[in-house]
Amino acid sequence: MSKYKSVIFLLLSVITIAGCKKENFVKENTNPEILTTIDPAKEFLNATLQMHNQRFEAYYDYYRRIMPWMQMDVAQTGNSKTLVTDIGNFGTRYGIFYPTLGAEIEDLHYIINTMPEDEKASYVYMSNIADILKIYYAFYVSDIYGSIPYREAFQGRYGGTVTPVYEPQQELFALWDSSLHAIATTLETTQPTAQVSLGANDLYFQGDVTKWSKVANALRLRIAFRLSKRDEAAAKAIFADVLSDNNQMASNDDSWAFYASPALYDIYRSNGDWDISSFKAPRPTVNFMIENSDPRIRDYYEKNNYTQANINVAIDSNILAPGTVEKPNRYVGAPISPDSAQGKYKSWFTPKFVNGSLILDTISFLKRRLWNADYSGGTGIVTTPVITYADYCFMRAEIEARGFVTTGGTAEEWYNKGVEASIRFWDDAANKAQTEDYTAVTDAEITAYLMAPDVQFDASKALEQIAVQSYINFEKQPNEAWALWKRTGMPNSNTALALENIVIDGTVKAIPRRAAISLPASNDPNYANKEAAIQQMQQDPGFGSGPSDVFGRVWWDAQ
Amino acid sequence: MNKKIVYRLVTLLLCMYCFTAFSQDRKVITGIVKDSTGNGLPGVTITVKGTTTSGISDDKGNFRISAPEGGTLVFSSVGYTSKEVTVGTDNFISVSLDVQSNALNEVVVTGFGTRANTRKLSYSVAQVSGAEVDRAGATNIVNSLQGKVAGVMINQGAGGPSSSSRIRIRGNSNLSGSTMPLFVVDGVLIQPNATGADSWGDARDFGNILKNLNPDDYESVSVLKGSAASALYGSQGINGVILITTKKGRVRNGLGVSVSNATNFDQAYKLPDFQNVYGGGIDPYFLSKDAQGYDVVDPDNGPYYSFGPKLDGHIVHDADGRLVPFKGNNLLDLFRTGTNVNTNVALEGGTERTTFRFSYSNLMNNSVMENNYFKRNTFTLRATQKLGKFINIDANATYVTSNTLNPILQGGNSNPLFRFAYSNARNYDVDYYKNHYIDTLHGGSIGGNGNPTGNPYTRGSMTSVFWNYYQNRVKQVEDNLRAGIDITGTIRPWLTLLIRGNFNSLTTTNTTKNRGDGPGFLGSSAQYSRGITTNQDFRVQALLTAAKQLNENLDLNVTVGGETQRGLGGAYNYLSTSGGFKNADIFTLSNSVNALSTDFRTVGHERLDAMYLYGDITYKNMLTVNFSGRNDWSSTLTYPDGHGNYTYFYPSIGASWIFSELLNDNNALKFLSFGKLRASLGYTGGGTDIYATSKGTGYILNGNYTDYNGSLIPLYGLNSLTLNNQNLKNLLAREWEFGTELRFFNNRLGIDATWYRKNTKNEVVTINAAPETGLGGRIINAGNIQNQGIEISLTGTPIKSRNLQWNTTFNFTRNVNKVIDIDAKDGVNSYSLDLAFGADVASVAEVGKQYGTITTGYAYAYDLDKGSKTYGQKLLKQDGTYWRSGDYGQGSKDLGTMMEKFLLSNINEVNYKGFNLFVQVDAKVGGLMASATHQYGSEFGSFESTLYGRDAAHGGVTWTDDNGVTRNDGVIPEGVYASGTIIGGTDVSGMTYQQAVDAGLTKPMAAWQYYEGIASWGTGIREYSVFENSWVSLREVSIGYNIPKSFTQKIKFQSLRLSLVARNFIYLYNSAKDHINPESIFSSRPGAFAEYGGLPLIRTYGFLVNASF
Structure with a gap:
């Protein structure tokens, strides 16, 4: 009897003794994997990846919206009749910035700000560089959304407002300019304390502070160019101020670009949303490049597959007439207008079936590996430009050509530098991407190109030439090509690189100019501020017929 | 802490009683329990009423128990009406028990696994x-519970034999990621996840x-539906409890052996309604002939769209260059007959003091998909031992190892059924391509990364599907050990102490062997990975139960107890090759091109302590009041800094009244054999998820980023973007339940009806x-999520004679799962639950509407x-496709709820x-489902519903296309052009498509354009593929035969039973568009x-043999 009693007693005791103490429960619910703090540079890396790892943006905003609107690609079977009206899923950047990208930069500041004072002093550069990324992206969002929350945004985690107010674009442009000015100044000033570098967490410049100060200056110019359409005087002042700084981009080494490996990092994997292989080369740019022997044609586009060998197979199959020979030029661009893909024109987009393994297709593809370096087994590196030295040169050229500021160097000099920088940048990108028939560009090709009829600098056509070359240079910056067109109206059907009118059922169509802004739902946590921002933007008649009118304009895009 | 005090009191009480001697006026009774046919009935529980003294009859029905003279013996057994016998002077008692009419079992397993008489349940x-x-x-x-129990909704899994089914009891009581009930197997708590x-x-x-x-080893499965029933399990039981008790060994002479074998065949018997009228192309005629005069299948569209010429079987020059008959395929050819063999051997034996039962089960399920199997080996041992006069030990251990290979990809481009419907013409030659997807020249798959894409049929298409299923091997092995021990001490005849310990350990090992699909069977897709997850938990419980007949009229049962549950957590360790293999087809980590990719995580810990008091008091065996109270201490509500409101109490109370006892003498109401009313009110409290209190604090490691030159950079970031909350408290659910149980005409007709309303508030949600x-x-x-509903179970015995009996049961379930509030004070009235088509369609909990x-x-x-x-017309775009509500500025539209209106079954x-x-x-009636197969299959003309408009017979309009060919596949979309629409300079706003055609502004749409518009990724209307999912299923048919004893004895068998069974035999009705599988x-x-x-x-049919020796 007593034996069993003791067994029971023992068991009960075990339960009783082990229980009760709250700290035992607390210990169980403490996640051992949570770290209290991290290197703030990690948040910079996170924000970088958040900016570049966006497959929906590639699929919708770029490949299917802005690029065909800007005649940078054409759908495989020709552009559809809903080209300018179908804006489904357009505008992913807002959701990239809010909440994630902004929160990551904000957290970088939070980590630094909660450090002891002496330690904090070592993060002045890092903190400033992070803000360049944040301003760049906020500007990129505002560029097509107009008013956005900025100063009050991203404070929810730190006890700040949960209903941040939207700020008008004009105020934001001014704020960003002064911030960037301050950032550039700080980055150019030697700090009393040794600074902690972003190092490997900076995928662009590995923490090179000088390069970031140059980027800050270049970004000021980019913003000021938008501003110039609305307020030329303010823009001029900014140009003068920026160019009084000695720290300026001076070569492609200073270009702000993102490099990624497709094999190791999944973002450029083909057969997914990143896959560009169903898009064709656009006729306007292809024709311009052929006429002027632009060496970038081989970096941007693929030759069609009418090789003599393939032609011979087709001849054997009675598909082509005997005696057909390969043409000297196998770069063929697709017509742009949806009307050019209909009816009798449809044959343009109808490849010729020869046999199970050969289909002859007249129209060139975009250079698939330039976008998807893993296309057909590739292992190269993908280049994504943000602000390149060529972009900078063309901005300088335009400043001179418009006579905004005179700071040394002529429009022609900057234009020529820009063209050369662009060719060399894309040559390098094609090389890195291991494009299948990569051939390095030669100095002679560049020299010849600069002498080509539509390229050779002509002061009377300077603005057009700068716009055309900027447009070509923006091959992988569709948003900049779009902004250029909104700002200057070029290129267009009358420029040397002649865009086509977008004709649908015989009517020339307008092209969207901004994002569709959705009316907030009544239960939106930030309803009042959203509603106020829309009201405010609607004061400007250019805003359009309603918030979702993509043919309307944001503030800088003055009518 | 008061809990400590209670424990000590219990211990003290226990010690006092142990020293007291037992009363002397007891004698040993022996006897036999028989069924109505006179056979001995094994496994009957014999209890001395008002005490906890009990025994069990052996395999022949014999029993032995000590009881006081004048006491009452209660004989109860699952499936039989219990009986009470007063102990007289006789030392031998013979009792026969009647089989109960179906579903009105009088003895059920409830609470913490105790058997209770349903008379007492409220x-x-x-x-x-x-x-x-x-x-x-x-x-x-x-799946075997589907349709058997009112109030229970089951969706079978869509991914083959390993796939988990969804089970929900009385709706979704909360917004969490799983609302499946808690399973309790002999005291082991098993919380299934979605x-x-x-x-x-x-x-x-x-x-x-x-x-x-x-299930081979199960004695009974109880479904505890309401809060009052599951109150003792706390928040773990908030979605109901499925209580399973396993079989025990029986007292018998020698060793008993029983063997059963179920051999079933799975047959994929029906696809959605694929059309076999039109083949590849978008024009209903061949565009060209080849040099030999054969019609050429359009190489651009022929392999993908099925809006082409009629499939008449004539020889054509196919898009891959082969000469083949132009005919439709049958995807069912791709599936084999699955086999599902389950064999169970059980050994049992026992003496008065010891019993044991050991069983081994082997399940081998080769599914209808090649290369997909589910195997399971189960070893179960259960043993009981009496120590001295007062202690009973009941121990059990189960070890299960299951092994699953290549479950089907449930959807997307690698699912064969979806891939067939999507961008794959009806004339695709399955039989040919399932053997021609490997690139025999280069190695890898045709079109694999770096290989030529071959012909149009191997571009994308099914090639990667075949590769995925036939060349890749993805396996999961689970090792599950569950063990438990119950030690019952009889302190006084009316007082027992139960100490129970359980342990559950699960180790899951995943291995992936993906063959390289590139040249030389290499490339970055080649992968070998191994991941191991371990997780363990245990639970210790002590229950002190007093059962006392207070006086002639009053019976009292009270239990006081406590438990502690510990989630011991575990680890997740994952290693994988990266960047492909150095050598083809060698599946090992050292074959990795790049540094191995790794992932290590901790599986979180949890602790829950509880104390409870519960019991019932019964007056004259007629009126019973049940009550319970439980207090929890949950680690999930504590914060790392030590604060947190982690303790909470919740009670339940109920009453059961057998009012028919008062009517016994009323001849006018003689037709009423039994009548009971019951009412209960139960509360359930609960904590939240492990580490939820830390959500939104601190940082975690998110693996590595590999930069362009191959360097690894660790990624650290915020734990979550969610805002942390330092004041979380427990949730609380309240449920009212009223019910009645009536039986008429000598129990030939019975009805059990329940009304309930349950509200769950204060749930921790993001x-x-x-x-x-x-x-x-x-x-x-x-x-505040409310479930209100009724459950009716109607039982009848239309025929009852000596040799023939027909029992029939109707179960009816109606539940309304309403969202009363999400977070009104913050203006939040919607909560996203799940998505379809990427994120195009969502199921949400929206205030004022039904869940889902x-x-x-x-x-x-x-x-x-x-x-x-x-007004009210659909709006068309300029090209005749429909405007999407969101794009047109009309926002999201509610289409209805996914929740069924009611369920009905007849057994x-x-x-x-x-x-x-x-x-x-x-049958399930009502509730919406969305079908991506229907949507994207319609785009390509794969389904019968897309025959509409193809020809004059199917409502097609005659028109002339751009090639000048007159065709009959014109469709006039219903609707009007949206305002501002201009065609060729004419404003057509408000005009119907027909009017625009009549005005010569446009042509009828070709059928393919119409379906492309309504169902493609870029322009499709998802509403088109959201439809009612109602069905009537012939769920189960079986015929069994018990070989007569006269024969079995000759072959030395004790019993032998043969049955033929069929499950999921056919859908008698299926409302899904194009008869999409409603259980997918x-x-x-x-x-x-x-x-x-x-x-x-898929239907299953086969045979079962049960034999015992």
């Missing part, structure tokens, strides 16, 4: 016997832990925050101007001599409502 409990669960040999225990694919459907479902339950604040959400206590409201911005846009003549059991026929039909929802998450391919309809 809530509804349904019990299914082990034999019923096992009858049709379903691999998954959940598994399955995300809204892209592209995942294999290895199922949850329930696949490791083996709600939306304005993204501009930098927050992804906020974690708060919120919500389906909403989409890809619905039709309508003319909403009430003053307009075209029939006919016994004729040794024969037994069982037929079950069940790709996840068991509570809000899941969509399919993305799944499997064809």
